[in-house]
Amino acid sequence: MAIKRTNQVKKKKVQTGWQKKVKTWSIRIVGGFFAITLFWVLALKLINPPITWLMIQRGFELQAADKGFKLEKDWLNYDELSDNLKRAAIAGEDAHFMTHWGFDTDAIQKAIEKNKDGKKLRGGSTISQQVAKNVFLWPKRSWLRKGLETYFTVLIETFWSKRRILEVYLNVIEMGQGVYGAEAASQYYFKKSGSTLSKKQAALIIAILPNPRQWDARNPSAYVNRRANSIVRYMDHYQIPE
Template sequence: MNAKPASPRRRSRWIMIPIKLVLSFVALSLLMVTIYRFVPPPVTWTMLLDPNGITKDWTSLDEIDPVMARAAIAGEDGKFCRHHGFDVDAIAKAAIHNASGGRVRGGSTISQQTAKNVFLFQGGGFVRKGLEAWFTVLIEAIWGKRRIMEVYLNVAETGIGTYGVQAGAMRYFHHGADKLTRAEAARIAAVLPLPKKRAAIAPGGFTRRYGNNIATRIGVVQRDGLDECLR
């Protein structure tokens, strides 16, 4: 006997399931982003999965020396104040560079890194990248640049089991992020791409050179107003 075809009502019910899931995800993500516009994210997946524990101390952007944000812009995202979440040129250059082999280079902006750090997880391939893009659009629209930088400087991993520049400053220099010098901020920024493999104290080789380069570029960021959205 031939199977009885599904009724129109049953077909519509199956069609509605993915639609409801998508709408629920959109609503939940909008709610989370809106809450974190005003409330510090209590913990991230990266923190929860860190076997080294969590050391962090949320600090408002107003209580972090401006040199730290300039160092982050100099080292991670020179167009931070001028893009809307994505630096197309940096992404294209990173793709070309990585295709040629050698040291892998990232093209993510500070906004993308913040979206990933707060709402998502490390790895995950194209699925995570797609979700990262969605959350990047949301935080750019709802948070604005100052809040994005504030959250980034508080959730970014700055050492083994250490999160945020306040905890990083205390770990490496034994004082708060409000007293960071240009050299100290540059060292922390140099650690950000590989916090488990680099050290801000007595850095050697590439990390030392990269930190010195960032320290020089901090002045350029201030002079050219590349941090104007944070003032």
């Protein structure tokens, strides 16, 4: 009996030691993840993102299609960006940008209702969510990516200003085949700087964002033109970050 009891005690100690190691490493991994991601977010509050996963992926997709690796982008600071484009982005992409905390619950609910019929999925993503996805994550949809998108959205809404979120959005978002950000898009479509866009030009660029690789701001379809006209009608009603 004494030998059996001794073996049980030893076995318990082994199990306890193993459990402690798992707990210790779990805490280290989770703590390391939070530390790295927080540092990453804080760094990009001050440093402009040089490239994104989507830019690299799209470049290789074009190369695979024998169109050559293409990546056109040129950063414009917030004050250099056209106010018309800022208002158009809010009017066309995220009407509650200035008041929500990263998630537009009304838009999400509407997206859920529209997706119940099993047809093509419609998103309810805010500008903040799109920045989180484009800057920190990969393009392919999955529950893991959606969870991380939510996490990074909370971080940038907490540590960045609305001004910084909109600035990054308008500089990294895909706006055409191999074209990223306001300056590259303005030069590509209208041969002018992203700081001098007219209301209609700004609205046309924002109007193609649901499908920027297929739609063209220079030669808009009837649908894109109607969408742009609607953005123009409402853009003056929206406040932009100062």
